[in-house]
Amino acid sequence: MGAGDIIRLPYVYRVPLCRPFWSGRTYAALARCIGAGRVVYGPDIARLEARLAAFLGTPAAIACNSGRAALELALRATGVDAGDEVVVPTFCCASIIPPILAVGAVPVLADVGAGLTLTPETVEAALSSRTRAVVVAHLFGNPAPIEAIEALCRARGLVVVDDAAQALGAEVEGRRLGTFGDAGIVSFGNGKVCFGTGGGVLVSRERAVLEQARAVRFAPPAFASTLTRAAGVTVWRRWRRWSLPLQVALRRMLPAEAATAYAGRSMANLDATVASSLLDTLDANLAARRARVDEYRALLGDEVSWGLVPHAAGSACLTQVVSFHGGEHAALAVVKTLRDHGYEVDRSYRPLHLQSAYERHARGALPNAARAWPSLVELPCEPTVRMEDVRRIAEAVRAAAGT
Ligand SMILES: Cc1ncc(COP(=O)(O)O)c(C=O)c1O
Structure with missing residues (x-):
């Protein structure tokens, strides 16, 4: 079985979503x-x-x-x-x-x-x-x-x-x-x-x-939940390429947790250790992200079918957002094509005022966000995404958007 066969297995992506950059x-x-x-x-x-x-x-x-x-x-x-x-x-x-x-x-x-x-x-x-x-x-x-x-x-x-x-x-x-x-x-x-x-x-x-x-006195972190969280990030996110199918199966069996819920506590030493190791590579991390944004711009630019949301000078270039002029239909087609090619990309945020849990917090229509979000797709810029994949992603975007 070659790499081409592997990426056709459901939920096994060549480039999973937001893979942490760990050394x-x-x-x-x-x-x-x-x-x-x-x-x-x-x-x-x-x-x-x-x-x-x-x-x-x-x-x-x-x-x-x-x-x-x-x-x-x-x-x-x-x-x-x-x-x-x-x-x-x-x-x-x-x-x-x-x-x-x-x-x-x-x-x-x-x-x-x-x-x-x-x-x-x-x-x-x-x-x-x-x-x-x-x-x-x-x-x-x-x-x-x-x-x-x-x-x-x-x-x-x-x-x-x-x-x-x-x-x-x-x-x-x-x-x-x-x-x-x-x-x-x-x-x-x-x-x-x-x-x-x-x-x-x-x-x-x-x-x-x-x-x-x-x-402000936050409680100290708990030993078990610190270890569980670290193990979860390692297995489900860092090793996502191989663990996602199992996660999807488990998610179907277990009740969903609210992703935004939290209990304020002070930081655990283990989380600080990991964070510190990531500061060691922050310069390389930022340089790689900026290079990926430059590459998307060089390969995709702004076309009749899409525009890249520009990053200002000094941006940390977390992701590259693309707005498809064909609206939601075009954005969904791009997401599907990229996933079919082994790239786990996603659309962007649905504005909070359009979600039932938060709509009461808006005073009136918020037209810019409402108009923009259906057309948006986020392209990955992590250093864990190779430049060769950036080029393949750009090609797949062109193919899906029909230029
Ligand atoms: C803009 C912004 N603020 C705050 C947070 C909360 O950060 P954390 O996930 O570490 O609680 C997030 C998380 O995604 C965020 O995107």
Whole structure:
């Protein structure tokens, strides 16, 4: 049986979705950590906090068990309170909602601009007298116009949270994302630039905010769930090429868990060890992602049938989003063709205001996001995707979109 036969087996993909970029050092660090009995407590947490603070240029960093927990910490540390409104983009991962609800605040969904992120105009349209904060998420590693949004918010006395969960290492004019606004976060969770065994980190340039964040007491991580999560990421995500068929079978037998649910805890040493090993390769990771974005642009460009959502200078290039002018029908055809060729690609986010669980958080129609999302497909940019595969993906896109 050749490789061609293997990829025709159901759920066995040549390039699985979001495969973490781990080196032998990541596995070695994991093994050392478990062998030394340092799963929950250990020196790697403080080490990771110090490294990230130095890398991002903040006085300190505070690690917790997820980006959602870091977001909750950011809201608590900046004084967001019960009943306050917090503006977030409707075109985003649903994970940003639970931390807002956890502090008793009210999420308010705002529309996005052509770059699929918040803009000063879409933020302004979502403000009310009860607005207390705006969470600016940089989707796909691509910087949102954070400086302009910050200027608008400063003039109104609003808190800005710089959500760089998807954009670790990205920068705007030499300043790293995560460090704008009053507080910021980065994540080592599922599908992120540094996809580790989980974890999130709060940063801020404001010492007072950092002090407030330190005063929030999260429970320590649990030994068993830390190990289970690390094993799950390793087997189901890192080894996804071979484990996906089993996962699909198990999923059919077991009840589904809400992907956005979380319990805020401090970071486990094991997660910090893995995250640190990923910081060692961050430069190579970013360079590879940017090279893949350049290659997609060279091979696909903007055509009559599609346009590539551009990455601004300094983007961390998490994925390359393509908008198909033939709408949802064309996007679905591209996804199917790519999957048939062994590439597990997906469409992009369905705007939150179009999902029954979140529609009550929108004040009115949010037309840009509603119009854009059906036509979108995300092409992979992980360093684990070889350039040869990028070329095959581009060819398959051309074939599917009929040019
Ligand atoms: C923009 C954004 N913010 C926050 C989060 C939460 O991060 P985590 O998955 O580490 O909890 C995510 C997760 O996908 C995200 O995309």
